[in-house]
Amino acid sequence: MGTHNHTMAQAPISRRETLTGWLFTSPALILLGLFLLYPIIYSLTMSFQVGKGMNLSFGGFANVYRLTQDPVFLHALTNTFTLLVIQVPIMISLALLLAVTLNDTKLWGRSYFRTALFLPCVTSLVAYSVLFKSMFAIDGVVNSFLQTLHVISSPIPWLADPFWAKIVIILAITWRWTGYNMIFFLAALQNIDPSIYEAARIDGIPAWARFAKITLPALKPVVLFTTVTSTIGTLQLFDEVNNITVGGPADATLTLSLYIYNLSFKFMPSFGYAATVSYVIVVLVVILSFLQFLVARDRRST
Amino acid sequence: MKLQILKRGWVYVVLSVAAFISVFPFIWMLIGSTNTSAEILKGKTSLGEALTNNFTHLVEQVDLAMLFYNSAKIAVIATALTLVISSLAGYGFEIFKTKMSERVFALLLAMLSIPFAAIMIPLFISMAQLHLINTHAAVIIPTVASIFIIFYFRQATKSFPSELRDAARVDGLKEWQIFWHIYVPVMRSTYAAATIIIFMANWNNYLWPLIVLQTNETKTLTLQVASLLTAYTPDFGVVMVATTLATLPTLIIFFTLQKQFVQGLLGSVK
Numbered sequence: 001m002g003t004h005n006h007t008m009a010q011a012p013i014s015r016r017e018t019l020t021g022w023l024f025t026s027p028a029l030i031l032l033g034l035f036l037l038y039p040i041i042y043s044l045t046m047s048f049q050v051g052k053g054m055n056l057s058f059g060g061f062a063n064v065y066r067l068t069q070d071p072v073f074l075h076a077l078t079n080t081f082t083l084l085v086i087q088v089p090i091m092i093s094l095a096l097l098l099a100v101t102l103n104d105t106k107l108w109g110r111s112y113f114r115t116a117l118f119l120p121c122v123t124s125l126v127a128y129s130v131l132f133k134s135m136f137a138i139d140g141v142v143n144s145f146l147q148t149l150h151v152i153s154s155p156i157p158w159l160a161d162p163f164w165a166k167i168v169i170i171l172a173i174t175w176r177w178t179g180y181n182m183i184f185f186l187a188a189l190q191n192i193d194p195s196i197y198e199a200a201r202i203d204g205i206p207a208w209a210r211f212a213k214i215t216l217p218a219l220k221p222v223v224l225f226t227t228v229t230s231t232i233g234t235l236q237l238f239d240e241v242n243n244i245t246v247g248g249p250a251d252a253t254l255t256l257s258l259y260i261y262n263l264s265f266k267f268m269p270s271f272g273y274a275a276t277v278s279y280v281i282v283v284l285v286v287i288l289s290f291l292q293f294l295v296a297r298d299r300r301s302t
Numbered sequence: 303m304k305l306q307i308l309k310r311g312w313v314y315v316v317l318s319v320a321a322f323i324s325v326f327p328f329i330w331m332l333i334g335s336t337n338t339s340a341e342i343l344k345g346k347t348s349l350g351e352a353l354t355n356n357f358t359h360l361v362e363q364v365d366l367a368m369l370f371y372n373s374a375k376i377a378v379i380a381t382a383l384t385l386v387i388s389s390l391a392g393y394g395f396e397i398f399k400t401k402m403s404e405r406v407f408a409l410l411l412a413m414l415s416i417p418f419a420a421i422m423i424p425l426f427i428s429m430a431q432l433h434l435i436n437t438h439a440a441v442i443i444p445t446v447a448s449i450f451i452i453f454y455f456r457q458a459t460k461s462f463p464s465e466l467r468d469a470a471r472v473d474g475l476k477e478w479q480i481f482w483h484i485y486v487p488v489m490r491s492t493y494a495a496a497t498i499i500i501f502m503a504n505w506n507n508y509l510w511p512l513i514v515l516q517t518n519e520t521k522t523l524t525l526q527v528a529s530l531l532t533a534y535t536p537d538f539g540v541v542m543v544a545t546t547l548a549t550l551p552t553l554i555i556f557f558t559l560q561k562q563f564v565q566g567l568l569g570s571v572k
Contacts, residue, residue, distance in 0.1 A: 005397075013398060020477045021398020028391035029406070036413060039421035039428070046424065098320055101313050115560065116321035119328065123549055124506030126528045129543045131327040133531065134334065134342050134490040134538050141330065141345035167439060236417045239508045243528055245308045257509075264423050265326035265513060272421050278420040285415050301464050 016169070047279050049272035056272050063276035071278060076249050076259040079166070081253070084234045087170045092226055095178050099185030100215065114186070115181040125176070129243035132172045133159070162252030165206045165245050167254050172240050177233070188222040224296045231288050236280055256281050331549070334542035342538040356539040363540070364526055365518075366547070373523040373548075376438050376511075377504040383446040384500045385493060391447070392455025393481060397467070407456075414449045418509065426513055440514040445504065451496060454566075458492040459485075495566030498559055502552050523548045 013021075050059030067073055101107075102114055120128065134160040135141050143155040158164045192214065200210050238257040241247055247254035247262075256277060263274035313380075334342045337350035360366065395407050425444055434440040462485060470480045486493070511522055521529075528542045529534060556563060 013400065017398050018400050018403075019399065021394045021403060024394025024398065024477075024481070025391045025403065025406075025420065027387045028447040028452055031443070032410065032413075032449070035425060035428075035444040035447070036416070036421060036449075039424035040413070040416060042424035042427075043420055098317070101317060104313070109311070113317045113321050116324050118564070119556070122326055122552045123327075124508070124524050124552070125529075126359060126506070126524050126531075127331075127545045127549045128327065128507050130527060130531050130541050131331055131334075134542070135327065135330060135345075137343040137345070139344050140342075141347060143344040175323065175327070183564055183568065232415055232417065238419070243531055245461065246532065257417070260419045260422075261509070261513075265424070271427070275420075275423055276422070278417070281417045284418050285417060289415060 035230060043275040046272050047261055051272060052268055052270060063273050066273060067276060076254045076256050077279060080252060080255045081172060084231060086228060087173055087234060088230045091174045091178050091230060092181060095181035096185055098180045099189055102186060103189040117182060120176050121180045125239035127244055128176055129240050132168060133244045136168050159245060160249055162250055165249060165252050168244065169240055170288035172244060184222050185219060188219050191220050222298060224292060226287050228292055232285055235284055324351060331542060331546055335546050337539060339538040352539050356543045360543050361539045369523040369526050370522060372521060375499050376441050376522060380442045380445055380504045381497055381500045384448055384451055385496060387446050388448050388451035389455045393454045393485060395457050396456045396459035409475060410449045429514055435514055436517045436520050438520065441511050454496060458489060464490065480553060495562045496564045498555055500564040505552060
């Protein structure tokens with residue numbers, strides 16, 4: 001059915017139909033032009049402007065120079081990167097592991113486990129920030145649980161210590177998004193023909209090799225998709241750090257998005273410089289997505 | 303055989319631990335609503351007696367009905383507009399393909415990765431120039447043409463049978479009539495899934511509303527929860543009740559429409 005539709009739709013269409021097509025897409029295109037494309041360009045020009053509030057004048061590369069001299073920016077950049085490099089691989093591996101485990105049709109209570117693991121996605125980022133902030137209080141439930149298990153002897157100052165605050169943020173994001181990513185892996189796993197596994201089993205190929213030679217290659221596009229979207233998401237991290245730690249302690253969880261927000265709406269507005277910082281995120285997104293595509297393509301060809 | 307059972311055992315241990323960690327914060331939220339702030343911060347995991355007290359304090363501090371109304375109003379209007387505008391575009395891009403429209407579509411996909419932080423300042427300035435700061439229109443308008451949802455509808459349109467379109471044309475229906483009287487009813491499950499995704503995203507939205515809604519009268523429930531939480535000394539009992547109330551609608555939607563919700567998420571990548 002799909003191929004039939006495809007050939008029909010790909011036949012050259014008349015000028016009248018071309019016009020009709022644009023009429024269908026124009027409301028969205030006009031809105032996207034005004035509220036996406038225009039702001040993208042506006043913010044690029046703004047990144048070359050200096051000044052306070054709306055009194056902006058052309059400053060050339062002054063903002064780019066300021067970036068290199070700004071310890072707070074460098075801090076936010078390092079923090080964002082640290083969170084990204086640690087959190088995304090952990091979450092993707094965890095999502096993959098859980099999906100493979102759940103893909104066993106003979107597993108008892110499979111749909112209950114799936115529902116439970118997927119549940120965190122329904123919470124708003126603000127709502128789960130409330131929960132994490134209260135659970136990780138110094139005398140809170142996490143510390144008392146760990147103490148009961150004798151994992152730790154004295155309470156960990158989760159939100160008061162720069163190192164542990166980062167850990168809380170990583171745990172929080174992983175809690176919220178692992179189930180979400182798992183759903184994509186599960187769907188891809190269900191598309192693999194079970195007879196391939198059956199044949200491999202008959203040939204005496206061990207489980208780990210079946211995983212490496214059949215499962216992983218089939219999941220490569222999904223790994224790419226989830227890694228790219230998670231990378232973009234973590235680069236934009238804002239809600240959690242603004243609500244759980246407010247970027248603290250001592251800027252330990254200050255992210256680029258939070259710094260842009262602070263520069264624009266908290267302190268005396270410095271829109272030009274904030275726009276420059278925002279373009280750092282754009283450049284990072286482009287470079288990282290490109291790298292991830294390259295890695296994926298490389299592995300595919302070998 | 304014994305090894306098999308042992309392996310199975312590990313699977314259940316891993317899944318049970320993961321499921322417990324996933325679900326515990328929800329239980330924590332419900333239990334927390336019944337405890338005082340001090341009890342919550344001490345990690346009390348049993349039901350308390352502070353629920354009515356917390357609720358009374360919340361209602362004294364905020365206009366709950368207004369917050370619900372604001373959140374619902376924004377989410378409902380934004381969802382309806384997004385469905386119309388983005389499904390029209392998704393349909394248009396798939397059915398009336400030209401070289402030019404394919405190029406425009408590729409540009410849209412490239413813009414999908416532009417972080418919101420990169421556009422929020424110009425967007426804020428534009429909204430200020432249009433005198434829309436502190437109006438719900440400022441929250442709604444920039445979200446209704448969603449590239450993600452356009453892409454979602456375009457993917458779904460690939461399965462819309464072309465025979466239906468051909469038959470309708472033979473019957474003399476105009477293009478917009480085909481869309482409205484045939485496409486929309488045939489694709490209702492696609493619309494249902496999209497509705498859930500869009501509604502939840504709007505109900506939970508935080509950063510953009512935080513920037514453009516600065517008065518108490520225009521605040522959403524999500525914004526109010528955040529400002530209760532980031533107060534100098536937050537009353538966690540009160541915050542927990544507010545959080546439960548803000549999460550309840552999305553939980554109800556999730557449990558009644560779980561299948562469509564998952565379908566909606568997957569629709570965009572299939």
